[in-house]
Amino acid sequence: MRRFQHYIDGEFSDGEACYSSIDPASGTVWAEMPEAREGDVDRAVNAADKALYEGAWPKMTATQRGKLLYKLADLVAANAQVLAELETRDTGKIIRETSAQIAYVAEYYRYYAGIADKIEGAYLPIDKPDMDVWLRREPTGVVAMVVPWNSQLFLSAVKIGPALAAGCTMVVKASEDGPAPLLEFARLVHEAGFPAGVVNIITGFGASCGAALGRHPKIAHVAFTGGPETARHVVRNSAENLASTSLELGGKSPFIVFADADLESAANAQVAGIFAATGQSCVAGSRLIVERSVKDKFVALLRDKAEAIRIGAPLDMATEVGPLATKRQQDNIGVLVAKSIESGARLVTGGRKIDGDGYYFPPTILDCDDVASPSLIEEFFGPVLSVVSFETEAEALRLANDTRYGLASGVFTQNLTRAHRLMKGLRAGIVWVNTYRVVSPIAPFGGFGLSGHGREGGMAAALDYTRTKTIWLRTSDDPIPDPFVMR
Numbered sequence: 001m002r003r004f005q006h007y008i009d010g011e012f013s014d015g016e017a018c019y020s021s022i023d024p025a026s027g028t029v030w031a032e033m034p035e036a037r038e039g040d041v042d043r044a045v046n047a048a049d050k051a052l053y054e055g056a057w058p059k060m061t062a063t064q065r066g067k068l069l070y071k072l073a074d075l076v077a078a079n080a081q082v083l084a085e086l087e088t089r090d091t092g093k094i095i096r097e098t099s100a101q102i103a104y105v106a107e108y109y110r111y112y113a114g115i116a117d118k119i120e121g122a123y124l125p126i127d128k129p130d131m132d133v134w135l136r137r138e139p140t141g142v143v144a145m146v147v148p149w150n151s152q153l154f155l156s157a158v159k160i161g162p163a164l165a166a167g168c169t170m171v172v173k174a175s176e177d178g179p180a181p182l183l184e185f186a187r188l189v190h191e192a193g194f195p196a197g198v199v200n201i202i203t204g205f206g207a208s209c210g211a212a213l214g215r216h217p218k219i220a221h222v223a224f225t226g227g228p229e230t231a232r233h234v235v236r237n238s239a240e241n242l243a244s245t246s247l248e249l250g251g252k253s254p255f256i257v258f259a260d261a262d263l264e265s266a267a268n269a270q271v272a273g274i275f276a277a278t279g280q281s282c283v284a285g286s287r288l289i290v291e292r293s294v295k296d297k298f299v300a301l302l303r304d305k306a307e308a309i310r311i312g313a314p315l316d317m318a319t320e321v322g323p324l325a326t327k328r329q330q331d332n333i334g335v336l337v338a339k340s341i342e343s344g345a346r347l348v349t350g351g352r353k354i355d356g357d358g359y360y361f362p363p364t365i366l367d368c369d370d371v372a373s374p375s376l377i378e379e380f381f382g383p384v385l386s387v388v389s390f391e392t393e394a395e396a397l398r399l400a401n402d403t404r405y406g407l408a409s410g411v412f413t414q415n416l417t418r419a420h421r422l423m424k425g426l427r428a429g430i431v432w433v434n435t436y437r438v439v440s441p442i443a444p445f446g447g448f449g450l451s452g453h454g455r456e457g458g459m460a461a462a463l464d465y466t467r468t469k470t471i472w473l474r475t476s477d478d479p480i481p482d483p484f485v486m487r
């Protein structure tokens with residue numbers, strides 16, 4: 001059985017406790033994971049705090065930090081296949097997706113390597129004589145990074161990359177479900193040569209490890225990705241240390257298809273948008289909003305494609321949909337689908353978990369026209385698509401915005417002016433037009449409403465890991481006059 005360790009203060013160590021990790025494809029234990037509790041969390045945060053102010057890290061130039069990040073990017077690229085296999089083994093995400101995604105994770109580190117020495121301060125044209133005033137941009141401090149089980153290397157890279165570019169130190173908490181790839185990634189951080197304590201990587205359960213990390217007095221910022229309910233705990237805990245937070249949460253993203261769209265392309269994008277990663281994707285296009293005149297045709301196209309999907313072992317390159325990450329997830333989705341059908345939704349395909357070993361659930365489509373179905377409101381985080389139809393553009397927009405989430409959205413149409421109107425009208429942090437689920441380190445990513453706040457990706461994300469310091473320098477040699485007048 002594989003055994004994994006924490007990475008704290010530049011060393012690999014066992015946790016205060018340990019637990020078994022389950023292979024979701026077979027439902028059997030395959031590895032032993034360390035479990036951090038308050039003591040490990042405290043050790044990791046103290047190591048990060050020390051590394052922020054002492055030793056080699058604060059003395060490095062931004063260019064030197066960038067060079068370490070380039071090295072890390074190269075190591076991620078060289079080890080992408082090993083990391084992908086670990087992620088597939090521990091979370092059930094199919095190898096086709098993990099290998100492509102992790103190879104691209106290297107590009108995120110490369111992008112932020114280039115940004116490290118482009119974070120500039122400012123000289124202010126101040127309204128007083130004989131004064132020079134500058135803004136220095138300094139690292140925010142020790143950052144707590146908390147990620148969910150899906151795509152842990154990707155979701156941590158969008159935090160670790162900009163934070164290192166900005167000069168922060170950090171404690172990264174991998175999800176208790178499937179932490180293997182992130183714990184293994186720590187070996188690459190070590191090999192790249194980051195000074196001890198700059199990056200610490202631990203895992204443990206949310207209520208103990210995650211909460212202790214988020215409210216630790218030495219944490220300046222919590223970068224969280226997960227569900228809205230957990231985010232509320234994170235924000236409540238931040239009332240103790242007054243840390244700032246950035247929250248990347250879930251979604252119930254609309255996928256709008258107009259009758260004039262290229263329906264074959266739209267169907268392929270929709271299938272990938274909802275069934276890739278077995279639907280365990282924050283940007284899953286889980287609400288199809290389709291023009292009524294083409295609804296039957298489009299849904300039939302989707303049904304045929306969904307039923308042709310190869311469900312199988314996640315480590316098999318031919319597999320297109322693998323298991324869900326946990327049994328809890330498989331059970332929840334089963335309950336939500338059953339509730340939706342009870343509320344009047346019509347099952348087009350799928351609908352029941354697949355019996356046998358592993359946590360499999362087939363691609364499922366629910367027709368929810370004229371039904372108040374929970375599947376139009378709640379995030380399933382699974383392979384379930386809910387369909388409604390519309391007559392007019394205004395109705396499409398109203399349906400799309402009828403959600404408390406606001407992460408992503410998709411529009412398929414050949415009508416350029418309509419596409420522009422929708423780009424403006426959609427209340428979501430991302431609008432994809434005639435495409436879906438494309439990301440890049442250069443493009444900011446994040447949502448509105450219950451989908452959270454803060455943006456990952458792009459230059460702005462690196463600036464978000466800095467705080468400004470205002471420097472006043474008096475340039476006159478004249479004596480300072482009357483001390484009781486503020487100047």
Ligand code: NAD
Pocket residue numbers: 146147148149150155173174175176204205206207209210211212214225226227228229230231233234248249250251281282379381407
């Ligand atoms: P979750 O919210 O249950 O857990 C996320 C992380 O938070 C885990 O590491 C967990 O241990 C930790 N945690 C739990 N309680 C905590 C607490 N009190 N304090 C601090 N940390 C705590 O999420 P999940 O179920 O693992 O993942 C699914 C959710 O993540 C979905 O809602 C999905 O949409 C969202 N997600 C969002 C994005 C995005 O970028 N917007 C990306 C992927 C997933």
